[in-house]
Structure formats: structure tokens, C-alpha cells
Amino acid sequence: MSSGHAHAPLGPARVEEVSDGVFAYIQPDGSWWINNMGFLAGRKHTIAVDTTSTVARTSAFQEAIARTANVPVTTLVNTHHHGDHTNGNFMLDGATIVAHEEARRLIVEDGEEGIKRLQNAGIFVNPDGGPDWGDIEPAPPFLTFRDGVDLYVDDLRCEVRHLGSPAHTTNDSIVWIPERRVLFSGDLLFNGGTPFLLMGSVVGAIEVVQSLKQFDAEVVVPGHGDVCTMSVVDDVLDYLHFVNDLAVRGHADGVPPLELARQTDLGRFAGLGDSERIVGNLHRAYAELDGGERGAEIDTLAAIGDMVQYNGGKPLTCLA
Numbered sequence: 641m642s643s644g645h646a647h648a649p650l651g652p653a654r655v656e657e658v659s660d661g662v663f664a665y666i667q668p669d670g671s672w673w674i675n676n677m678g679f680l681a682g683r684k685h686t687i688a689v690d691t692t693s694t695v696a697r698t699s700a701f702q703e704a705i706a707r708t709a710n711v712p713v714t715t716l717v718n719t720h721h722h723g724d725h726t727n728g729n730f731m732l733d734g735a736t737i738v739a740h741e742e743a744r745r746l747i748v749e750d751g752e753e754g755i756k757r758l759q760n761a762g763i764f765v766n767p768d769g770g771p772d773w774g775d776i777e778p779a780p781p782f783l784t785f786r787d788g789v790d791l792y793v794d795d796l797r798c799e800v801r802h803l804g805s806p807a808h809t810t811n812d813s814i815v816w817i818p819e820r821r822v823l824f825s826g827d828l829l830f831n832g833g834t835p836f837l838l839m840g841s842v843v844g845a846i847e848v849v850q851s852l853k854q855f856d857a858e859v860v861v862p863g864h865g866d867v868c869t870m871s872v873v874d875d876v877l878d879y880l881h882f883v884n885d886l887a888v889r890g891h892a893d894g895v896p897p898l899e900l901a902r903q904t905d906l907g908r909f910a911g912l913g914d915s916e917r918i919v920g921n922l923h924r925a926y927a928e929l930d931g932g933e934r935g936a937e938i939d940t941l942a943a944i945g946d947m948v949q950y951n952g953g954k955p956l957t958c959l960a
């Protein structure tokens with residue numbers, strides 16, 4: 641072992657059968673770029689929910705599916721456009737890729753250059769070297785919807801729904817399996833990590849996360865963190881209200897987001913992972929308090945630059 645390793649090695653990804661034939665694929669530790677996926681293994685169809693940020697991680701996901709499912713992935717649902725959930729899309733050869741129309745627009749617009757720009761910006765660094773993203777080719781969804789679509793694995797219905805407002809992004813979608821009461825929430829819910837609203841809307845997220853209560857879920861597979869129950873909804877709402885209240889006060893007092901974040905004791909939220917997201921969240925809240933539309937484009941790189949400043953000027957730790 642070389643010296644200077646800042647982190648214990650991450651545990652291996654886990655496949656958890658959360659209901660008969662319905663699997664969560666949980667990647668520890670759920671921090672930056674390390675997300676969760678899922679898959680449903682039927683007789684004739686295999687549906688996957690999201691891919692991963694790197695080629696190596698997506699290969700491991702595919703191997704896990706191959707060990708369990710009868711057929712390779714026939715349909716892939718992206719819960720939103722972020723690269724940790726979509727970079728591996730291109731590896732699922734032959735799958736129909738389904739997502740909200742804005743997810744497609746953003747992945748197309750970003751293109752290969754956009755992916756490389758973000759990777760080479762020096763924002764996200766693995767202290768052990770890397771991350772080794774692999775050679776990512778953008779593969780945008782090519783079956784899109786505005787409000788939702790139903791998919792079937794054999795006779796089991798999966799409801800893919802956009803809940804009406806920008807929240808984590810402009811194009812968040814959940815996968816709800818009513819017969820099994822299983823909810824794949826995408827990044828509308830983080831379990832143990834700090835929610836991130838920079839590319840969506842803080843007030844929108846409050847509405848959308850609140851509306852998740854319409855689903856009487858027994859099992860929740862969050863976008864990051866361990867499988868959990870619906871109690872995570874109130875935990876996330878608690879944080880969202882905290883950010884919103886803080887932003888309203890700071891904006892009225894004319895305190896810039898970075899300064900406001902530095903002055904703020906995160907209190908009970910200090911233990912959530914990637915706490916520097918507070919700065920990006922405040923940037924988004926301020927844009928709305930200035931009259932900006934929910935989800936409107938803002939200077940996200942400047943906001944992420946402020947997150948790096950908040951982090952003592954150091955790049956953000958990415959263990960992917």
C-alpha cells in the first residue's frame with residue numbers, strides 16, 4: 641500500500657432482491673458519482689434502472705445482471721440525465737433507453753465534449769488516483785415521455801413517472817411497482833447523503849418529494865445510499881426546508897451563497913455526506929429568489945467552484 645490513502649477501500653456493490661425478481665444494486669458509499677441502480681428479471685424481459693459513472697462499474701453491473709437474469713437488458717430506464725446514472729448507457733447494447741424528454745435533450749446537448757470537459761475540470765478527484773472513467777460514449781434515451789410511461793416485465797407493471805416539477809434536475813422520474821410496493825426514486829432521495837438541487841429547484845424539490853407520499857411504498861431504493869423505507873422522505877424534506885429557510889433569510893440580507901454557507905452551522909445535517917452541496921443548493925435557491933424559473937440554466941460551474949472554495953479550495957472527493 642502506498643501512503644497517503646485518505647479512505648478505507650469501499651465495500652463491493654451489493655445485489656439485494658427487494659421483491660421477487662426485483663433487485664436493487666447498491667454501490668457503497670453513495671458519495672459523488674457512486675449511485676444505485678436496479679433491475680427486474682422476467683422470463684422474456686429484463687428492465688434496468690440506470691447505469692453508472694464509469695465503464696468498470698457498469699461492467700460489474702452487467703455481470704451481476706447476467707448471473708441472475710434470463711436475458712440481457714431489454715429496456716433501460718434513466719431516472720435523470722446525470723452522468724453517474726447514464727454514462728454506462730452505451731454499454732447496454734440493444735436495450736431501448738427510456739427517459740423524460742429533457743434527459744435526452746441534455747445528454748445530446750452535452751455530447752462527448754461535455755462529458756470530457758467535466759471529467760477534466762479537476763473538480764472531482766479520487767485521492768487514490770483517477771477516477772478512471774473509461775471511454776464513455778454518450779447514449780441518449782431514444783424513447784422519451786413528458787409525464788410518464790408504463791413498462792411491463794412479464795405481467796408486472798412498472799410505472800415510470802415525472803412528478804411535474806424540476807427538483808433534483810429538470811427531468812427526474814421515479815419507477816413505481818404498485819403490485820410490489822417498491823419505489824425506485826432516483827436522486828429525488830438520498831439516504832445518508834446531502835440532497836443536491838443545483839440543476840433543479842429547491843422549492844420544486846419540496847413539492848415533488850412531498851408528493852412521493854402518494855406512493856405507499858414498503859421498500860425505497862434511493863439514488864444514493866442504502867435501501868430504506870419511506871421515512872427517508874421526511875429526512876430529505878427536513879433538509880430541503882432548512883436550505884429554503886436559510887436561503888430566504890440570506891437573500892434578504894444580501895449575503896452571497898458561499899459566505900452564507902460558511903456562516904452556517906449545518907447542525908443535524910453536518911453528518912450527511914458531501915455536505916459542500918449546501919453551497920450549490922443555495923445558488924439554486926437564490927436564482928429562484930431573484931425571479932428565475934425553476935430549473936432554468938444558471939452558471940453551474942461557478943456554483944461548483946464555490947463548493948470547492950467551501951471545501952477549503954480542494955477538489956471534491958470522488959471515489960468512483
Ligand SMILES: [Zn+2]
Binds near residue numbers: 720722827
Ligand atoms: Zn443526480
